[in-house]
Amino acid sequence: GENVEQHPSTLSVQEGDSAVIKCTYSDSASNYFPWYKQELGKRPQLIIDIRSNVGEKKDQRIAVTLNKTAKHFSLHITETQPEDSAVYFCAQRRNTGFQKLVFGTGTRLLVSP
Amino acid sequence: DAGVIQSPRHEVTEMGQEVTLRCKPISGHNSLFWYRQTMMRGLELLIYFNNNVPIDDSGMPEDRFSAKMPNASFSTLKIQPSEPRDSAVYFCASSLPGPNYEQYFGPGTRLTVT
Numbered sequence: 001g002e003n004v005e006q007h008p009s010t011l012s013v014q015e016g017d018s019a020v021i022k023c024t025y026s027d028s029a030s031n032y033f034p035w036y037k038q039e040l041g042k043r044p045q046l047i048i049d050i051r052s053n054v055g056e057k058k059d060q061r062i063a064v065t066l067n068k069t070a071k072h073f074s075l076h077i078t079e080t081q082p083e084d085s086a087v088y089f090c091a092q093r094r095n096t097g098f099q100k101l102v103f104g105t106g107t108r109l110l111v112s113p
Numbered sequence: 114d115a116g117v118i119q120s121p122r123h124e125v126t127e128m129g130q131e132v133t134l135r136c137k138p139i140s141g142h143n144s145l146f147w148y149r150q151t152m153m154r155g156l157e158l159l160i161y162f163n164n165n166v167p168i169d170d171s172g173m174p175e176d177r178f179s180a181k182m183p184n185a186s187f188s189t190l191k192i193q194p195s196e197p198r199d200s201a202v203y204f205c206a207s208s209l210p211g212p213n214y215e216q217y218f219g220p221g222t223r224l225t226v227t
Contacts (some may be wrong), residue, residue, distance in 0.1 A: 031195060034215070043204060043218040044156070099145070100169060101216060103156045 002028075006090050006104030014112055019077045021107045023090035026071065030092040033066060033073045034101070039086045047088075048075070080111045119205050121216055127226045131193040134222045136192035138207030146216060147180055147190050148204040156204075162188065179191070195226045 003026045023033075034049035046098050050057045050064045050073065056066050061080075066073040077084055091106040118137040126132055138145050146161040160170040165182045173180070177196070182188040192199055202223050206216040 043220055045218070046215045048213070099160050100161055102158075104153045 004090060004092055004102050004104040006107055007036075008107060009105065010108045010110070012110045012112065013080055014056075014105050015080060015082060017080055017082070019080050019109055019111075021075045021088055021090070021109070022072060023074070023092075023104050024072045025102075026091045027092065027094065028071070029094045032093045033064070034091050034093075035062075035064060035091045035105075036091065037074050037086045038089065038106075044089060078108075082113050085109055085111045117205055117207050117217055119203075119219040119222050121222060123222060123223045123225075125227065126195055128196055129194045130226075131191065132195045132199075132224060132226075134189070134190040134205075134224070136188045136205030136219060138205070139142050139217055140186070141209065142207035142217070143185060143210050144208045144214075144216075145182060145188050146206040146208075147188070148206065149201045150183070150204060150216075150221075152203045156179055159190070192224075193223075197226045200224055200226050 003022045007022050011019055015110055030054040035047050036044040037047045038044040048059050048062050048064050050066050052068055054074050061078045063076045064073060087106045089106050091101040093101045117139055124132060144163050147159040148155045149159055150213045155189055157172055157173045160180045162182045165185060178192055180190045202221045204221045205219040208214045208216045
C-alpha cells in the first residue's frame with residue numbers, strides 16, 4: 001500500500017553541523033523519491049529528487065541516498081546554515097501512469113547560529 | 114512564466130457559506146493537483162486531474178467538497194457548506210504529463226472558517 005514514514009519530526013542542529021532526515025516507504029513499485037522544502041508561510045519547493053536506478057545523488061550541500069532493498073531513503077544536509085531552517089517533506093511515487101505523490105509527515109529543521 | 118496562480122490568497126468566511134478556490138496551472142502542464150495542509154494532518158492530496166479529467170478523488174474529505182477543471186488553464190475547488198474544520202492552507206500544483214516531472218506548487222490559499 002501507500003505509506004511514507006518520516007523521522008524525526010523535529011531536528012535542531014548548530015550551524016555548520018550535518019542534518020539527516022530519513023523516510024521509509026511500503027510500496028515496492030515506487031520509483032521516484034523527491035524532497036521538498038517549505039519555508040514558513042511559503043509553498044513547498046522541490047530541492048532534490050532521486051530515481052530508483054540511482055543509489056545516491058548530490059547537489060552542493062544536499063544529498064539523497066536510496067536503499068530500495070530496505071525501502072528507505074534519506075536527505076543529508078552538510079554545513080547547515082540558518083537559511084536551511086524549514087520543514088522538509090519526503091515523497092514517493094510509482095513510475096507508471098499518472099500516479100500521485102505520497103508525502104511524508106514532514107521534519108521541522110531548526111539551524112541555530 | 115508566472116508559475117501556478119491561486120486566488121484568493123486569503124479567505125475568511127462564516128460557517129455554512131460556500132467557498133470557491135481557484136487555480137491556474139503553468140501553461141503546458143496537463144496534470145493538476147489540489148492539496149490541503151494542516152498542522153494535524155500534514156499535506157494531503159485531495160484530487161488530481163490529468164488532461165482536465167479527474168483521475169483520483171479518493172482524498173476528497175466528503176461530499177461538501179467538489180473540484181472541476183473545465184479547461185487546461187483553470188480549476189476550482191468548492192466547499193459547500195464550509196465548516197470550521199475546513200480551515201487550512203489549500204495548495205494547487207501542476208506538472209508536465211507523465212510520472213517523471215516535478216510538481217510545482219502555487220502560493221496557496223489560507224482559508225479560515227469561523
